[in-house]
Structure formats: C-alpha cells, structure tokens
Amino acid sequence: MTHAAVLEAARALLVEGGVGALTMRALACRLNVTPNTLYSHVESKTQLLDDLLDDLLAAVAVPRLDDPDPLGAIAGLMASTYAVLTAHPDLVPVFLERQGARGPNAVRLGELMDGLLEREGVRGRAGVDARRVLIVHTIGFAALTTSSLGSGEPKPPSGAASRRNFMRSLGWLLAGIAADPGAVSTPGRARTRKL
C-alpha cells in the first residue's frame, strides 16, 4: 500500500468507469482497505487528481530545445500532448476543471514551449499569448473530440479524422504566430511599465 499503488488503482478505476467511478470508497474497496486508509497516502481527492494529471503529462514526448525546426518541434509537442490527452479522455474534464495542470511536468512543458517560441522570435507578451492559444487549442480539441458539438452529425468523427483536423488547424495557428511575432524584442527598460 503505497502512494504509487493508490495512483495506479485510481487510473484503473478511471479507465474502467470514467470520472464518476473514481470514488475514494471505490478506490479503497479495490485496494481492500477502508476509505480513510487512503488518507495516509494521499492528501485529498483533489491532490490525487492533480497527481494523476501530472503523471499523464509525463508521458508527453518532448522535442529537443535546440531542434533545427522550432516551429515543427512545437507542432510535434502539441501533437504528442493531444495524443496523450485523447488516450485518457476521462482525465481531460478534470484538466479543464483545474484550469490546466500546475504540477512539475506541466511547468516543464510550458517552459520548453516558451523556449521554442522564443527561438521563433516570439517572446514577452506575444509569447504568453501564443502559448495560451496553443494550449487552448490542444486541450480544447482533446476535450471536445468525442462530442457532436451542437446540431446534427450524430456520429462524431473518428479519432484519426479528429487528429487530422486538429493538426490542420494547429498549422493555421502556428502560421499566424510565426507570421506575426509581434514581439517587443528589446528587453530592458523599454517594456518595464507597459502593463
């Protein structure tokens, strides 16, 4: 009975029955313990979910910061993130509810992205905006990839079709970001008091 065992059982519950099935009581039952025992290994259910989230992000394949093609590297990074998220669709709503993960892996990915964007000449305010756009697009697509979204089309598109659609629109966004770096490229006093 360890922290890791709890996480693993939680993941199993999530896969088998979705978020609704992940209950401290069900979790305890699966581990053959009483519910309160879990609190010796997990601070709270919220913390447990955060741990699951960050574990998920650990599976994202990260490009090298010095990749010769920064824009392509970013595309690959987002594609990998998308793949990881859609592979575990049950966690995505949790992700949204938390307003984005804040664990060490999330931070690492964010910094890597900033580095790659900077190599494209996108930094400062523009960098923050660009990261936001890309993350919204990726998480949003992952979150809504299995729904029919409004009228008609009762049959949601296949996973492969969704992925193609994701990559295509991701390309549009990257093109826009690259075409308009809009960066205040001179750091220092020039941008100190600009909001």
Added chain:
Amino acid sequence: MTHAAVLEAARALLVEGGVGALTMRALACRLNVTPNTLYSHVESKTQLLDDLLDDLLAAVAVPRLDDPDPLGAIAGLMASTYAVLTAHPDLVPVFLERQGARGPNAVRLGELMDGLLEREGVRGRAGVDARRVLIVHTIGFAALTTSSLGSGEPKPPSGAASRRNFMRSLGWLLAGIAADPGAVSTPGRARTRKL
C-alpha cells in the same frame, strides 16, 4: 414558484458562489422552500444546468444569414459567443462537462454557422470540421481565459487583452478555413461510401 423563478435563483447562486454553490438545497433555501419542492418544476439538476446553459446561449447576438460578409459574420458570431461565455465564467465548466450544449439555442447557432460557412464554400465534411475548430477555439478560450495555464505569469492577462488574443487567433483560423475550403462540392453518389 415557477420554472423561471427557479432558473433565476439558480443563476444568482451561480454568480454569487460559482458552480459549487449551486446546490438543490441552497436553491430551495433561497426560494424559501424545501429541496424536494424543486422537483415539481425541474426534472433534475442536470436538466436545470442544461436549461441555464441554453438560456445563456440565447443572449448571443446572431448575424443575418445573408450578411454580405459571411466570414466577418462568423467572426462576429464567435466574438459574441465569447463575450457571453466570459460574462458568465461559472457556467463554462458546466458547458465543457456537458460536451457542448444541445438545447434549441445551441442547435440554432450551429445551423446558422453552417449556413455562413456554406456561403464561404465550406460544406460537408469540411464544414463539420470547421465548425468544430471554431467552437473549440471559442469555448476553450472562454474556459481558460482566467487561468495562468502552466508555468510563470502569475498574473493572468486582462479581459481586454484576452479578447484581443482571442480575436487575433480566431482570424488565423478563419483565414485557414477560407483559404482551404476542401469541400466535396458535388453532393450525391460521389461521396456516399467515403466514410
């Protein structure tokens, strides 16, 4: 004590304390009634949330289908949707959880959008994809507009800055959609068995 009164009180609770504060018991208390009374006017809490969602969508300003500038009309439609959603940020997580509203107003907006896209030459599979991209972008931005999203930047951007960022990236997406209609413009037997 009517359906409308319940909805109104629910909205008030939502504004005052977020989703967590919207409880059947709290709702009943605010209306000076016992909790079970609510079930004479509302089928379930889920249905109540759906009603709130669709009510929200009723506030979206819709362009005319025969607007001389379809692309601009779509941009306006998404901008209005974004404004409405960000004005009631508490409902956006609910929106996400429901995987997009399915009420009559949502259907109406979806159909209007399809009509406008069609006038841009985007129809069929491409139309569905385009609608998906635009909805993801809009709802995603509204959902994540108040978070810091990963590393750094403890101060989230202001509402106006977020809106500018939203509109700018929306423009990139619309440009991509318009530049590559990718439509199978000949309906009929040619595309019957193409999945």
Added chain:
DNA sequence: ATCTAAGTTGAACGGCGTACAGTTGTCAAA
C-alpha cells in the same frame, strides 16, 4: 358540497469526501 389535481412537505435512502480516536503491527533502542 364534493372531487380532482397540482403544489408542497417531512422523512428518509444511499452515496459522497473526510475527520478523529483507537487498534494493530513493525522495528530500533535499551
């Protein structure tokens, strides 16, 4: 005056996350 149907209520069910006091088992220090 009587019947009916809608609105409301008290009480309860089962489930949730979680707290607290007490029991067990393990293992180092005496």
Added chain:
DNA sequence: TTTGACAACTGTACGCCGTTCAACTTAGAT
C-alpha cells in the same frame, strides 16, 4: 528480551449531496 515510538490501518461518525415517496394542503371545476 523487553519497551516504546511510530506508522499503517480500522470503526464510527459528521455533514453534505441529489433524489424519492407517501402524506398533506389547497384551489378550481363539477
């Protein structure tokens, strides 16, 4: 070998949740 500290675990319970059901009230139609 005994003792004692400490971590893991349990029984029990609290307060919350959404929801149901039989009973009661009451307004309007017959």
